[in-house]
Amino acid sequence: MENEIRSKIGTDNGKIAIALSGGVDSTLALSVLRNCVPNEVEAISIKFADSVDETPLAAKIAERLGIKQNVVYVENYLAELPKAISIIKLPFWDLHWYYVTKRAQAISKYLVAGDGGDELFGGYTFRYSKFLNLVNDDSNPLERVKSYLKCHERDNVPDQDRIFGSKTGFSWKIVYDQLIPYFDNSLPLLDQVLLADYNGKLLYNFLPVNTTLHRHFGLKAIAPILSKEMISYATHIPYSQKYDKITDTGKILLRKLLAKYKMDDLISTTKLGFNVNTINLWKNFGHKLCKKYLENSRIVQNEWINQSWIDVYLDKQDDLEIRYVNKLLGLLALEIWYRLFVTKEMSPETVLS
Structure with missing residues (x-):
C-alpha cells in the first residue's frame, strides 16, 4: 500500500485529500498515507441529514493523525442528482462520491480512498x-x-x-x-x-462511477487497497484470514494492520462508509420527488417500466421496506437519466427540491 501511494505521488509535495468516514478502510488508508509521505493531508467527511453522524469519530481519527477535517453537510441527498447523473451518465441514485469529489477538487489534485476493503478482505x-x-x-x-x-x-x-x-x-x-x-x-x-462481490458492484458500479467523477473534477485517485499487489495477495489467501465465522468479524488482516499503526482503538464496531439513512431520506424528500417524477414518467410512457408496479408502492408509506425504497429511488434516477439523455428536456443544473 505504501508503494502504491509513493508511486502515484512521486516527488510532489503538494497537499493530499482523503475521504475519511471513520471506518476500517479509510482509517487504514490514512494511517498508511501519514506513515509513508510527509505531505500535508486534509480529510473529507460527509454528514447526511437525519442519518448516523460519522463525522465525530472521523474527527478523532483526524486529530490523532494531525490532519484537518473538512465536513460536508448534505441536507437533501437527492438535490444534485441531475448534475451527478449528467457526469457519470448512468442511472444511479446512491452517489455519495459526487459530494466527496466535488469538495476534494478545492483541496488537492489527489484523492486517497479506502476502496476495495469490503470486497477483497471480507467486509460485508x-x-x-x-x-x-x-x-x-x-x-x-x-x-x-x-x-x-x-x-x-x-x-x-x-x-x-x-x-x-x-x-x-x-x-x-x-x-x-x-x-x-x-x-x-x-x-x-x-x-x-x-x-x-469483487466482480459485481466493485467493478460495475463503484469503480466506473468513481473513476468518471475523478476525471470530471480533475482528481488523481489513489486507492492503496486496490493496488495490483494487494489484489493479487487478497485473492490468494483463505477466507479464514478475512472473516471469523464465530465472532462474525470481517477484515481481520486490515484490523491487524490498524493495530500496528495504533489506530484500532478508534474503530467503531458499526460498519461505516458515508451511509445515508434511506428511510429518513424517503420521508423527507424521496417520496415527494418520486411522486413528482414517476406519476407521469417518460420511462413508463415509453414502456420501459410498469406504472402498475409504481402505483402499488409509491404511497405505501408506513410499512414500506427499505428494499422497495431503494427500487423507487432507482427508478427516480432512471427517469432523471432518461430526461437528461433521451428526451433531453432536463438541464443538469436542475435542483430536485
Missing part, C-alpha cells in the same frame, strides 16, 4: 452468515446464486420482474447466468461470495 459480514445458513457443499451453482441474491435484500425485490415494461426484456435467468461462473467452481463457499 451482514450477508456471510446468512449465505452459509442457506447453502452447503452439496448445493448446486444455481442454488448458490439464488441464495447469494437473497443476501442482497437491499438490491432486489421479490416482484422485481413486475417492475419492467415490454421493452426491457427482464429475465431472472439472465441475472443467474451472469453470476453462475462465480459459484460453479471448486472454491470454498465464502470465497465464492467474495469472488462474486
Whole structure:
C-alpha cells in the first residue's frame, strides 16, 4: 500500500485529500498515507441529514493523525442528482462520491480512498452468515446464486420482474447466468461470495462511477487497497484470514494492520462508509420527488417500466421496506437519466427540491 501511494505521488509535495468516514478502510488508508509521505493531508467527511453522524469519530481519527477535517453537510441527498447523473451518465441514485469529489477538487489534485476493503478482505459480514445458513457443499451453482441474491435484500425485490415494461426484456435467468461462473467452481463457499462481490458492484458500479467523477473534477485517485499487489495477495489467501465465522468479524488482516499503526482503538464496531439513512431520506424528500417524477414518467410512457408496479408502492408509506425504497429511488434516477439523455428536456443544473 505504501508503494502504491509513493508511486502515484512521486516527488510532489503538494497537499493530499482523503475521504475519511471513520471506518476500517479509510482509517487504514490514512494511517498508511501519514506513515509513508510527509505531505500535508486534509480529510473529507460527509454528514447526511437525519442519518448516523460519522463525522465525530472521523474527527478523532483526524486529530490523532494531525490532519484537518473538512465536513460536508448534505441536507437533501437527492438535490444534485441531475448534475451527478449528467457526469457519470448512468442511472444511479446512491452517489455519495459526487459530494466527496466535488469538495476534494478545492483541496488537492489527489484523492486517497479506502476502496476495495469490503470486497477483497471480507467486509460485508451482514450477508456471510446468512449465505452459509442457506447453502452447503452439496448445493448446486444455481442454488448458490439464488441464495447469494437473497443476501442482497437491499438490491432486489421479490416482484422485481413486475417492475419492467415490454421493452426491457427482464429475465431472472439472465441475472443467474451472469453470476453462475462465480459459484460453479471448486472454491470454498465464502470465497465464492467474495469472488462474486469483487466482480459485481466493485467493478460495475463503484469503480466506473468513481473513476468518471475523478476525471470530471480533475482528481488523481489513489486507492492503496486496490493496488495490483494487494489484489493479487487478497485473492490468494483463505477466507479464514478475512472473516471469523464465530465472532462474525470481517477484515481481520486490515484490523491487524490498524493495530500496528495504533489506530484500532478508534474503530467503531458499526460498519461505516458515508451511509445515508434511506428511510429518513424517503420521508423527507424521496417520496415527494418520486411522486413528482414517476406519476407521469417518460420511462413508463415509453414502456420501459410498469406504472402498475409504481402505483402499488409509491404511497405505501408506513410499512414500506427499505428494499422497495431503494427500487423507487432507482427508478427516480432512471427517469432523471432518461430526461437528461433521451428526451433531453432536463438541464443538469436542475435542483430536485
